Structure formats: C-alpha cells, structure tokens
Amino acid sequence: xxVPTDRYVCELTFFVRYAxxxxxxxxxxxxxxxxCEELRSQYARDKGTNYADYEKAGLAxxxxxxxxxxxxxxxxxxxxxxxGWVVELKSRRxxxxxxxxxxxxxxxxxxxxTSHISIDREGKVARIPQAWVERWTAN
Amino acid sequence: xxVPTDRYVCELTFFVRYAxxxxxxxxxxxxxxxxCEELRSQYARDKGTNYADYEKAGLAxxxxxxxxxxxxxxxxxxxxxxxGWVVELKSRRxxxxxxxxxxxxxxxxxxxxTSHISIDREGKVARIPQAWVERWTAN
Amino acid sequence: xxVPTDRYVCELTFFVRYAxxxxxxxxxxxxxxxxCEELRSQYARDKGTNYADYEKAGLAxxxxxxxxxxxxxxxxxxxxxxxGWVVELKSRRxxxxxxxxxxxxxxxxxxxxTSHISIDREGKVARIPQAWVERWTAN
Amino acid sequence: xxVPTDRYVCELTFFVRYAxxxxxxxxxxxxxxxxCEELRSQYARDKGTNYADYEKAGLAxxxxxxxxxxxxxxxxxxxxxxxGWVVELKSRRxxxxxxxxxxxxxxxxxxxxTSHISIDREGKVARIPQAWVERWTAN
Numbered sequence: 001x002x003v004p005t006d007r008y009v010c011e012l013t014f015f016v017r018y019a020x021x022x023x024x025x026x027x028x029x030x031x032x033x034x035x036c037e038e039l040r041s042q043y044a045r046d047k048g049t050n051y052a053d054y055e056k057a058g059l060a061x062x063x064x065x066x067x068x069x070x071x072x073x074x075x076x077x078x079x080x081x082x083x084g085w086v087v088e089l090k091s092r093r094x095x096x097x098x099x100x101x102x103x104x105x106x107x108x109x110x111x112x113x114t115s116h117i118s119i120d121r122e123g124k125v126a127r128i129p130q131a132w133v134e135r136w137t138a139n
Numbered sequence: 140x141x142v143p144t145d146r147y148v149c150e151l152t153f154f155v156r157y158a159x160x161x162x163x164x165x166x167x168x169x170x171x172x173x174x175c176e177e178l179r180s181q182y183a184r185d186k187g188t189n190y191a192d193y194e195k196a197g198l199a200x201x202x203x204x205x206x207x208x209x210x211x212x213x214x215x216x217x218x219x220x221x222x223g224w225v226v227e228l229k230s231r232r233x234x235x236x237x238x239x240x241x242x243x244x245x246x247x248x249x250x251x252x253t254s255h256i257s258i259d260r261e262g263k264v265a266r267i268p269q270a271w272v273e274r275w276t277a278n
Numbered sequence: 279x280x281v282p283t284d285r286y287v288c289e290l291t292f293f294v295r296y297a298x299x300x301x302x303x304x305x306x307x308x309x310x311x312x313x314c315e316e317l318r319s320q321y322a323r324d325k326g327t328n329y330a331d332y333e334k335a336g337l338a339x340x341x342x343x344x345x346x347x348x349x350x351x352x353x354x355x356x357x358x359x360x361x362g363w364v365v366e367l368k369s370r371r372x373x374x375x376x377x378x379x380x381x382x383x384x385x386x387x388x389x390x391x392t393s394h395i396s397i398d399r400e401g402k403v404a405r406i407p408q409a410w411v412e413r414w415t416a417n
Numbered sequence: 418x419x420v421p422t423d424r425y426v427c428e429l430t431f432f433v434r435y436a437x438x439x440x441x442x443x444x445x446x447x448x449x450x451x452x453c454e455e456l457r458s459q460y461a462r463d464k465g466t467n468y469a470d471y472e473k474a475g476l477a478x479x480x481x482x483x484x485x486x487x488x489x490x491x492x493x494x495x496x497x498x499x500x501g502w503v504v505e506l507k508s509r510r511x512x513x514x515x516x517x518x519x520x521x522x523x524x525x526x527x528x529x530x531t532s533h534i535s536i537d538r539e540g541k542v543a544r545i546p547q548a549w550v551e552r553w554t555a556n
Binding site (some may be wrong): 017020034037042045050052076 | 494
C-alpha cells in the first residue's frame with residue numbers, strides 16, 4: 001500500500017511527546033493508534049467540520065479492525081509526519097490508510113489501516129449521513 | 140502524612156506495565172494518577188460496591204486537586220503496593236490519601252492526595268448520597 | 279483463529295481502569311495493545327522468569343506487526359480475561375495470539391496477534407537465546 | 418499564582434486528542450501532566466535547544482513534586498492553550514508554573530506547578546549545567 005494520488009491525503013506534523021516513549025527509548029507502539037486517531041480528527045477539520053459533531057449527532061465511528069506494520073522506531077526529539085486517507089467508504093463502514101514517517105529524514109516508521117463501523121448511541125450499526133460521506137470523500 | 144490507624148486503608152498490589160515506563164527507564168509520573176484512581180476503584184469494590192454505580196446514578200467525582208511527592212522511581216519488573224484512605228469527607232467533596240511503594244523492598248515511591256467534588260450530569264456540585272458516605276467511611 | 283489446545287495458554291484477569299475509557303463510554307482501543315503486552319509479561323512470569331531480564335541481557339522484542347479485530351466493547355466496572363499463546367517462534371522472531379473477553383459473561387471483545395523481532399541494543403536483529411526459546415515454548 | 422510579567426512565558430496551542438477523554442466526556446486529569454511536560458519540551462525548543470540533548474549529556478530532570486488545581490474540564494473538539502514559565506531555578510532543581518486554558522473562550526482549566534531535580538544516569542542529584550541554566554532563565 002502506498003499514498004494514493006487520486007484522493008485527498010490529510011497531513012499532520014507534530015512532535016513526539018516524552019510520555020510516549022518507553023524504556024526501549026522509542027515511541028511505545030500503542031501511541032501510533034493515538035496518532036492515527038488524531039490524523040482522523042485533523043481530516044475532519046480539514047474538511048471544515050469536527051468529529052465531535054458526529055458524536056453530537058448521536059453517532060460514532062467504532063474501531064472494528066487495526067493492522068499496523070512497524071518499520072523503524074520514532075524517538076523523542078523528532079517530529080512525526082502523518083499522512084492519512086480514506087481507503088474505502090461504504091454506507092456503514094470505512095477504512096483509513098496511514099503512513100507515519102520522520103519529516104526530516106523521510107524514514108518510514110509505521111504503515112497500516114484502521115477500519116470503522118458507524119454506530120448509534122445504542123451501539124447498533126447506523127448509516128453514515130450523506131453530508132459526512134461527502135466530507136470524507138471530497139478531494 | 141502517614142497511613143492512618145483509625146480508619147479503613149485499602150490495599151492493592153499489581154505489576155508495573157511495560158507501557159507505563161518512559162525512556163528514563165522508570166514509571167512515567169503521569170501513571171501514578173492512574174494508580175491512585177485504580178486504588179479508589181478498589182476501595183469501592185472492597186466496600187461491596189462499584190464506582191461505576193456512582194455514575195449510573197447520574198453522579199461523578201470530579202478531580203479538583205492533586206498533590207504528589209515523588210521519592211524514588213518504580214521500574215518495570217517490580218510490583219506496586221498502593222495504600223489509600225479517606226482523608227476527609229464532606230457533604231459534596233472528599234480527599235483521598237495515598238502511599239505508593241514497592242512491596243518487596245518497602246521502598247517508598249510516591250505519597251500524596253487527590254481531592255474530588257461530587258457533581259451531577261450537568262457538572263453542578265451535588266451532594267454525595269448517604270449510602271456512599273457510609274461506604275467510604277466504614278471501617 | 280481460536281485458542282490452541284496443543285500448547286501453553288497464559289491467562290490473566292484484571293479490572294478495566296477508569297483512565298482506559300473514552301467519551302464513547304468504552305475502553306479506548308489503544309489500551310488493548312497494553313493489555314496484550316501485559317499478557318506477554320505474565321507469560322514470562324508464568325515460566326519462572328521476567329521479561330525485564332530479557333532487556334537486562336541486552337536484548338528486546340520489538341513489535342513488528344499488530345492485527346486486532348474488535349468484536350464488542352469492554353466497559354469500566356467489568357473485568358478483562360486475557361488469553362495469550364505463542365503462535366509461532368523462529369530464531370529471531372515470534373508471534374503471539376490473543377483472545378480478550380469478559381470472564382463474567384463470556385462475551386468476546388477482541389482477538390488478534392502481535393509479531394515481534396528480537397533486537398540488540400543497537401537495534402539489529404539478534405537471535406533469541408535458547409533458554410528463552412524453551413521458556414516460551416514450554417507446555 | 419498568575420502568569421509572571423518579568424520572565425519568559427512559553428505558549429503552546431494544540432487540539433485535545435480523542436484518546437485523552439474519559440467516560441465523563443472530559444479530558445482525563447492524568448493528561449494534564451503530559452500537557453505540562455510537552456510545554457517544557459516546547460520551552461526548550463523556544464530557546465533553541467531540545468530536552469533530548471539534556472539526556473544525551475547523561476542528565477535528566479526527574480519530577481519531584483506536582484501540584485495541580487482543576488477549575489473546569491476541557492473537552493474533545495477544543496484547543497488547549499498552555500502557558501508555562503520557570504518559577505524557580507536553583508543549582509540542582511527547578512520549578513515550572515502553568516496555566517492551561519481554552520484559547521477560544523478564555524476559560525481556565527488547570528493551574529499548577531511541577532518541580533524537578535537534575536539527576537545523572539545513576540539517579541544521583543547533579544548540577545544543572547550553566548548553558549541550560551541560561552536557556553531556562555533567558556527572557
């Protein structure tokens with residue numbers, strides 16, 4: 001999988017936080033899921049909205065699957081460049097793809113995907129509203 | 140401050156998790172707040188209840204103040220012994236005290252207090268129900 | 279994938295911590311990686327050793343891949359039952375499998391695998407010592 | 418305590434991350450310690466250096482005390498404005514002060530201090546190098 005050229009790719013750059021390191025001296029692997037989530041938040045902001053509004057509408061995007069490959073470790077003191085895009089969007093589910101790298105060296109850290117199901121407040125599968133489909137698929 | 144002898148003292152022992160370490164090779168200081176919170180959860184369980192029920196009743200104990208002193212670091216591979224007790228309980232607020240140590244060596248890691256205000260779902264200050272006052276002050 | 283019957287299966291039970299919840303009212307998905315890691319720590323302890331000793335010997339097991347499927351959410355107030363086992367063990371890499379469920383209801387929360395590469399302090403791939411191979415494959 | 422006017426005040430703005438929320442629907446209190454730490458990292462960057470270099474020199478700033486007061490909760494969807502400054506700097510220890518607020522509404526969330534001791538790789542108290550004293554006290 002590589003970054004697509006036929007759709008919107010959200011980018012986000014930030015510093016590694018000290019608390020994200022572990023005693024191996026690298027970013028603990030669980031934090032990459034938090035980075036991916038923040039990329040999804042930024043994606044919504046880039047499209048003029050806020051994921052908080054999705055939840056205010058009584059909906060949520062529950063994580064249904066994660067698949068990440070770790071290529072090299074990120075460390076404290078460096079920045080992280082997140083790239084993320086919509087791999088697939090169906091009426092009730094969607095998949096995001098990610099590339100996580102060091103913007104200064106180009107070194108790739110992690111690649112992967114997360115899949116999500118749209119649910120309502122009772123946890124039942126619920127159609128993604130058309131306005132949100134358009135936001136997530138706009139170029 | 141030291142562990143009181145005139146009231147219930149909740150004890151809880153568990154292993155340090157690897158993810159809780161940072162690149163100094165010690166438990167990252169933010170985790171001690173999570174440990175204190177888990178001690179409070181255990182305190183409720185010891186008294187035959189569950190803090191989850193406090194929230195189901197439309198209430199919550201919001202953290203209003205934390206004061207912790209760090210004496211020596213805890214490390215991965217060791218266990219943590221939490222001791223916690225109610226320092227003060229008023230109609231709408233309470234303070235817990237803690238001692239966090241290594242049960243194998245007796246080495247003290249952290250001491251401190253957390254203070255809490257009882258609030259309702261709108262975030263307004265709300266009286267702690269009498270049943271809960273009795274649970275938290277029972278010996 | 280299901281729990282194997284031909285090898286050691288490590289089990290670990292613990293309560294969900296409040297800090298592990300998010301505003302959906304469920305355990306945030308990143309925490310399952312921490313749970314899986316703690317299962318691996320327990321696996322080592324079950325075999326009479328401690329993963330901390332692996333690192334003291336100048337080695338580490340770096341995470342190379344994670345694949346998790348989320349079936350139902352876990353919530354604060356409940357316990358978590360982790361089951362974990364060695365799926366595959368080669369000279370320099372290994373894969374663990376997991377089932378994460380609610381011990382009171384039997385409800386499955388998450389299944390998946392994490393893969394690991396043995397590295398030395400310089401980050402180079404390093405053979406897993408025979409003593410550790412035996413610990414991880416002992417029944 | 419309020420923001421001082423006679424010394425450098427570092428400012429940092431960022432979005433709340435979804436993973437930082439808990440089931441009360443607010444930022445979990447432990448995250449404010451991570452925010453404070455990131456402010457300290459930014460402070461070093463503002464002064465043309467990187468805290469990572471402090472550790473590369475064989476030193477570290479261990480947390481010795483934290484005192485935080487929680488005034489109102491921050492929520493997902495908003496930004497956080499951190500202000501931080503050096504309250505006191507002695508040869509081997511220093512204290513930082515913080516104000517954490519919502520940059521859009523001006524609402525104060527948290528105020529407090531963290532104190533730190535300079536230690537070497539063996540964990541012994543070690544003098545803060547003069548170059549770092551100058552960075553942290555420069556206006």
